[in-house]
Amino acid sequence: MIALFRYTMAAMLHSQRYIPPLLLFVGVAFVFTGSSGSLPVAAIYGPVSGALFVSSVWLTVTLVNAEDPVRRVIAVVHAGRSRSVLVATVLAALATSLLVSALMLFLPLVVGDHAITLDDILVGVLAMLTGASTGVAIGLIVSRLVIRRTGHAVIAALILMSVVSFPQDLPPINRLIRLLAHTPDAPDLLLGTAGCAAVALAALTASTLITDAVADRRD
Amino acid sequence: MRLRGIGKRYQRQAWVLADVDVDLPPGELIAFSGGNGSGKSTLLRILVGVTRPTTGQVLDRPARVGYVPDRFPPDERMSAHSYLTHMGRVSGLRSAAASRRAEELLERLALVGGADTALRTLSKGNAQKVALAQALMIPPRLLVLDEPWSGLDSSAHGVLAEIMAETTRAGGTVVFTDHRESVVQANATRIYRVARGKVTADPESASAARPEETRIVFRAPVNEYGIPRTADWHAFAGVLTARADGASVTVHVTSARADELVLAALHDGWSLVEAGQVNTPRAAVLGGAS
Numbered sequence: 001m002i003a004l005f006r007y008t009m010a011a012m013l014h015s016q017r018y019i020p021p022l023l024l025f026v027g028v029a030f031v032f033t034g035s036s037g038s039l040p041v042a043a044i045y046g047p048v049s050g051a052l053f054v055s056s057v058w059l060t061v062t063l064v065n066a067e068d069p070v071r072r073v074i075a076v077v078h079a080g081r082s083r084s085v086l087v088a089t090v091l092a093a094l095a096t097s098l099l100v101s102a103l104m105l106f107l108p109l110v111v112g113d114h115a116i117t118l119d120d121i122l123v124g125v126l127a128m129l130t131g132a133s134t135g136v137a138i139g140l141i142v143s144r145l146v147i148r149r150t151g152h153a154v155i156a157a158l159i160l161m162s163v164v165s166f167p168q169d170l171p172p173i174n175r176l177i178r179l180l181a182h183t184p185d186a187p188d189l190l191l192g193t194a195g196c197a198a199v200a201l202a203a204l205t206a207s208t209l210i211t212d213a214v215a216d217r218r219d
Numbered sequence: 220m221r222l223r224g225i226g227k228r229y230q231r232q233a234w235v236l237a238d239v240d241v242d243l244p245p246g247e248l249i250a251f252s253g254g255n256g257s258g259k260s261t262l263l264r265i266l267v268g269v270t271r272p273t274t275g276q277v278l279d280r281p282a283r284v285g286y287v288p289d290r291f292p293p294d295e296r297m298s299a300h301s302y303l304t305h306m307g308r309v310s311g312l313r314s315a316a317a318s319r320r321a322e323e324l325l326e327r328l329a330l331v332g333g334a335d336t337a338l339r340t341l342s343k344g345n346a347q348k349v350a351l352a353q354a355l356m357i358p359p360r361l362l363v364l365d366e367p368w369s370g371l372d373s374s375a376h377g378v379l380a381e382i383m384a385e386t387t388r389a390g391g392t393v394v395f396t397d398h399r400e401s402v403v404q405a406n407a408t409r410i411y412r413v414a415r416g417k418v419t420a421d422p423e424s425a426s427a428a429r430p431e432e433t434r435i436v437f438r439a440p441v442n443e444y445g446i447p448r449t450a451d452w453h454a455f456a457g458v459l460t461a462r463a464d465g466a467s468v469t470v471h472v473t474s475a476r477a478d479e480l481v482l483a484a485l486h487d488g489w490s491l492v493e494a495g496q497v498n499t500p501r502a503a504v505l506g507g508a509s
Contacts, residue, residue, distance in 0.1 A: 003308035010305065014296040068292040073269050074353055077286045078309040082269070218229075219270050 004079055004088035005095075008063075012092055017062045022100050025055035029104040034111045041108050041120045042189055046180035049131035050165070052101050053173055056132045057157055060093040060139025082219070083212045086145075090136060090208055097132035104128075119190065126193040127180060130172045133200035134164060137207035145215040172196040172203070220244075220266075220361065220392060224275035227261055235261050239275065239418045241411060243392050245360075248383060250403040251396045252421075253413030259396045260289070262413065263363050266394060281361045281391070285354030289365040291346040295338040299325060299349045302338060307356040317356065324352040328378055344372035351375075355382065360391040367395055368402055368453070376460045380406070401456040405473065432459060432497040433477040439466045440488035448488070455480055467492060 012018055028051040036044045067089070076082045105124040108114035138160045140146070147153040165173050176196040183189050225239040236258045243249055243266075253259050264270035265277065267286040295302065300321050307317025325334045328348040332341045338349065347370035354362060367379055383393045383406070396413075397403050403410055410421035439447035452461035452468065457476030462469045468489075472480050474496065481491060 003305070003311075007305040007309060010297060010301070011295075068294065070288050070290070070292045071295070073264070073288065074286065074306065074350075075309060076269050077267050077284055078306050078353075078356075080268075216271055219264075 001084060001088060001091075004075070004084055005091050007075065008088045008092040009095070011067075012063060012096070015066055017066050018059060018096055021055045021058040021062060022096070024058070025051050025097075025100065026104065028055075029101075029107060030111065033104075033107045036108075036112065041114050041116050042123050042180050042183070044108055044114075045105070045120075045124045045127045046177040048101070048104060048107075049127040049180075050173065050177055052097060052128055052131035053135040053165075054161065056093065056097045056135025057139040057142075057161060059097060060090075060136045061143050061153070061157070063089055063093050064140065064143035064145060082216060086208060086212050086215070090140065090204070093136045093139065094132055094204075097135065098128060101128035101132065123180070123189045123193050126190070126197045127176055130176050130193065130196045130200040133197070133204040134173055137200070137204040138164070140207045140211040143211070145211050145218070172199040220280055221278045222265070222275065223278060225262075225265060225272045225277070226274035227258075227265065227270065227272050234273075234416050236265075236272075236418075237416045241418060242409075243361075243394065245390045245392055246387050247408045248387055248393045248395070248406055249409045249411065250407035251394065251411050251413050251418070252398070252400070252403045253396070254398055257413040258416045258418075259413050260365055262418070263365055263394065263396065266361070267363050281359075283357055283359045283361070285357075285359035285362045287351050287354045287362070287364040287367060289367075289370055290343075291338075291350035291370070293339055293343070293346060297338055298333070298335045299330060299338055299341065299352075300334040302349065303352055303356060306353045310357050312356065320356055321352070324355055325349075328352060328375055343370070344375070347371050348375055351379065351382070358389065358391075359386065360389075362386050362391060362393045364393070364395040366397055368397060368399075373460065373462050376462075380460070399453060401458055402453060405457070405459045431474040433472055433474045434493075434495055434497050435470050435472065435477065435481065435491070436493040437468045437470065437484055438490040438492050439468065440490070441466065450484075450487070450489075455483065471497065 029048045032047045032051065033044055072085060075085050079085055105121060105128070106116070109116055138157065142153045142157040142160065147156055164170070167174060169175050169178060176193060179189060179192045183192070220243040222239055222241040225236060226234055227236040228234045239262065251259050251262060261270060265272050267284050268280060303321035303324065304314065304317045307320055308314060312320065322334070328351065330345055330348050332345050338346060341349070351367070351371070362383070368376060371379060386393050412419050412421055441447050447466040449463065452458045452470050457473040457480065459471040459473065470480070481494070485491065
């Protein structure tokens with residue numbers, strides 16, 4: 001799995017296709033952080049994790065769709081099973097999103113005058129994990145492996161992202177952002193955000209299994 | 220390894236393969252001969268385990284499998300060495316071993332264009348060498364090649380034949396497809412015909428005695444611009460290998476067909492430079508002499 005992960009990351013880095021989605025995320029993170037004035041740090045992480053959610057969907061779709069089908073077949077033969085190749089792609093998308101978002105956690109220090117406690121960082125990590133996991137989960141379901149036509153995929157992505165984000169207090173995304181916006185104290189947030197992260201990871205696992213089953217039947 | 224009752228169709232469309240029974244014993248070179256759209260490529264993907272059959276079973280597939288696609292995708296910025304090392308690691312080799320094996324294979328296949336430059340800069344024939352090399356990172360017990368001679372430069376055909384011979388000599392099975400009868404006859408110990416999803420065994424194949432081989436060097440006729448003519452030697456039944464070298468071409472042909480080939484070439488304006496019996500008959504290359 002490590003070898004597959006390294007290969008997937010190397011191919012992604014060579015392709016430079018990760019740049020637009022991550023650039024979008026970084027840009028939005030800067031805007032949110034810069035315009036948040038005297039809000040507590042945790043409240044800033046809310047919309048930033050929302051931006052990560054959207055950018056992760058885009059990154060995952062790009063990563064999966066850009067993979068050449070013949071090279072994928074070769075990788076599957078070397079790995080022994082196609083699920084391993086899919087999991088490596090999921091991990092690559094997740095790792096990339098989390099790495100960049102980890103840097104953004106320190107943005108409030110740089111842009112504007114915020115102090116960041118350890119609890120803030122922990123909450124931030126959990127929030128980013130939630131955003132990234134949910135994003136990758138949706139990205140998988142609307143990728144070429146499941147939905148063939150680009151138009152259908154885009155519409156499905158928009159619908160899924162809306163369904164996940166808009167209903168009041170629905171975990172993980174909406175619940176997370178509301179929690180972060182309304183709870184002032186970082187230590188109280190830890191349990192809530194951990195819960196959201198758990199839901200997000202479960203969604204990612206389910207999405208991976210579904211995508212694998214559909215792709216398998218398709219091939 | 221065996222296939223029993225294999226069938227494949229995609230989402231309620233026509234059956235691409237139906238009721239396929241195939242035996243793939245060790246030590247054999249098995250050809251699946253058929254035209255485009257016959258279902259050959261799907262069958263190969265089922266053999267290597269990438270495509271799941273709709274019906275039937277694949278029995279006793281070996282653990283170490285190598286798959287060589289008919290075309291290696293050109294758009295890749297990774298270098299050949301880097302790609303092969305990655306694939307070796309995915310197969311379970313340690314980094315250093317994978318890197319060494321990659322170098323060894325690229326040298327054996329005489330990769331032109333740089334093992335460390337981007338794959339997308341390689342010519343099609345050289346990219347296909349990489350496609351072959353990745354399947355050999357760990358010597359496979361099942362080597363499956365889709366139209367291997369078509370994609371490779373003819374200079375690599377000799378190495379390809381050696382590699383196939385080594386695999387079978389070590390007890391592995393080699394499976395290949397080709398749409399040319401001469402290639403199939405010259406290389407396979409067992410032939411299956413694939414047509415419209417059905418696979419039938421060809422009873423006349425599996426001859427243990429390989430025919431003798433003649434080596435002929437021709438000189439090409441030159442046009443008014445000084446450019447020597449080229450010809451598709453493999454289209455002639457019985458031709459085993461053909462290597463061009465400037466204005467000369469060295470052709471290996473089964474001895475029974477040598478006279479006909481010379482006649483046809485002379486008729487077409489080619490000039491005979493040299494001809495002789497090859498000292499090591501194919502039987503020794505394939506049958507076990509080292």
